Amino acid sequence: MKQDMIVILDLGSTENTVLAREIRDMGVYSEIHPHDITVKELQELNNVKGIILNGGENRIVDGQAVDVNPDIYDCGYPVMSVDHPTATCSQQLKALPEQDVLKEFIFDQCKAEPNWNMKNFVADQVELLRSQVGDRKVLLALSGGVDSSVVAALLLKAIGQQLVCVHVNHGLMRKNESESVVEIFGEQLHANLIYVNATERFLGKLEGVSEPEEKRKIIGGEFIRVFEEEARKLDGIDFLGQGTIYPDIIESGTKTAKMVKSHHNVGGLPEDLQFELVEPLKQLFKDEVRACGVELGLPAHMVYRQPFPGPGLGVRCLGAITRDRLEAVRESDAILQEEFKKAGLDQRVWQYFTVVPDFKSVGMRNHARSFEYMVIIRAINTVDAMTATIERVDWDVLEIITNRILNEVDNVNRVCYDMSPKPPATIEFE
Numbered sequence: 001m002k003q004d005m006i007v008i009l010d011l012g013s014t015e016n017t018v019l020a021r022e023i024r025d026m027g028v029y030s031e032i033h034p035h036d037i038t039v040k041e042l043q044e045l046n047n048v049k050g051i052i053l054n055g056g057e058n059r060i061v062d063g064q065a066v067d068v069n070p071d072i073y074d075c076g077y078p079v080m081s082v083d084h085p086t087a088t089c090s091q092q093l094k095a096l097p098e099q100d101v102l103k104e105f106i107f108d109q110c111k112a113e114p115n116w117n118m119k120n121f122v123a124d125q126v127e128l129l130r131s132q133v134g135d136r137k138v139l140l141a142l143s144g145g146v147d148s149s150v151v152a153a154l155l156l157k158a159i160g161q162q163l164v165c166v167h168v169n170h171g172l173m174r175k176n177e178s179e180s181v182v183e184i185f186g187e188q189l190h191a192n193l194i195y196v197n198a199t200e201r202f203l204g205k206l207e208g209v210s211e212p213e214e215k216r217k218i219i220g221g222e223f224i225r226v227f228e229e230e231a232r233k234l235d236g237i238d239f240l241g242q243g244t245i246y247p248d249i250i251e252s253g254t255k256t257a258k259m260v261k262s263h264h265n266v267g268g269l270p271e272d273l274q275f276e277l278v279e280p281l282k283q284l285f286k287d288e289v290r291a292c293g294v295e296l297g298l299p300a301h302m303v304y305r306q307p308f309p310g311p312g313l314g315v316r317c318l319g320a321i322t323r324d325r326l327e328a329v330r331e332s333d334a335i336l337q338e339e340f341k342k343a344g345l346d347q348r349v350w351q352y353f354t355v356v357p358d359f360k361s362v363g364m365r366n367h368a369r370s371f372e373y374m375v376i377i378r379a380i381n382t383v384d385a386m387t388a389t390i391e392r393v394d395w396d397v398l399e400i401i402t403n404r405i406l407n408e409v410d411n412v413n414r415v416c417y418d419m420s421p422k423p424p425a426t427i428e429f430e
């Protein structure tokens with residue numbers, strides 16, 4: 001293994017991830033583990049150089065302060081305590097450590113090397129994946145999103161043709177998205193890729209369904225069924241690859257932290273399909289996942305994609321999905337993406353897309369009355385997607401986009417700009 005590690009033991013701080021980030025930013029790899037980790041578990045971790053006990057406001061659980069297993073003080077690792085001081089610690093602090101104190105602990109006491117970088121991460125993961133998987137096979141649902149693409153590239157480097165990728169095109173992908181997955185993974189990287197065009201099947205199931213949650217449920221459920229059918233056709237698969245990343249694990253709650261949301265990546269796979277999980281990105285933050293993708297040679301447009309909901313354009317073609325409106329969403333979205341890029345807005349705006357409501361308005365085309373759909377443009381900025389503000393897009397840019405949509409997209413005679421922040425609106429419409 002190439003990387004030294006500082007272990008943070010979670011004693012109820014809400015700042016664990018901030019501290020882990022700070023240490024990683026100093027070039028030293030850091031992981032957060034539960035306070036009651038055993039000595040054996042600690043010793044099984046690779047290259048541990050020191051331990052930080054990170055206490056905080058959630059330390060009291062059921063009226064009692066949680067504490068670490070006292071045996072860890074005898075393991076020979078330097079230990080630093082932040083907050084709830086303990087006499088046996090080699091250092092004691094009151095709040096998040098100052099940078100220079102942290103540096104002194106990490107580099108002078110622990111003698112950790114600043115050797116955390118993506119090149120080493122990839123090299124380590126390749127080694128780990130090869131020993132975990134051996135000569136067996138891994139199945140991966142490859143949506144083309146950042147996380148699944150990076151997992152695919154990493155697994156491909158580690159185990160090559162023992163990786164079987166399944167790309168399900170549910171017909172709700174953005175323009176050229178599925179083609180790009182096939183082009184990059186199938187043709188350029190020569191991955192073992194099964195492409196399933198399930199467009200008719202999904203659109204059939206969704207016909208006439210207008211209730212947003214019902215639509216989401218159908219899309220999610222059908223996705224699992226298609227994936228399961230493909231999995232059953234294959235022989236000798238032992239592992240399921242997943243694009244789980246660090247925030248997914250943190251948000252699912254630790255022993256002391258409150259649960260933010262439960263995390264299901266491929267939730268609901270039938271129990272008789274039993275796979276061992278392979279989650280090589282589960283220690284990475286989102287920006288580190290992107291850096292890993294770059295290290296693996298994935299194209300920038302794949303690695304720096306904006307978030308895209310699992311149900312895809314299905315929740316942007318509002319109400320009951322029809323093919324003409326779905327095409328209008330897809331085409332108008334492609335124009336928006338192109339023009340934002342030309343104007344340099346793609347570097348700055350967090351998320352931008354179009355939606356098409358399920359009603360028509362009166363207009364005029366070729367000197368005659370028209371009765372056609374409307375495209376709504378939404379462009380927002382946010383840090384964590386919990387709240388959002390709108391982007392004040394330049395009117396000239398909006399006019400160019402509007403003219404292109406009105407000229408190039410069929411069945412559309414009106415373009416609007418959504419001015420609503422979140423809350424009270426959400427980012428998506430459904």
Ligand code: XMP
Nearest residue numbers: 307308309310311351385422426427428429
């Ligand atoms: P809302 O609409 O809740 O969206 O303000 C917050 C962020 O989450 C994205 N989003 C999803 N992402 N699966 C996802 O992976 C989903 O089902 C889903 N729904 C919404 C949305 O695009 C925004 O960035």
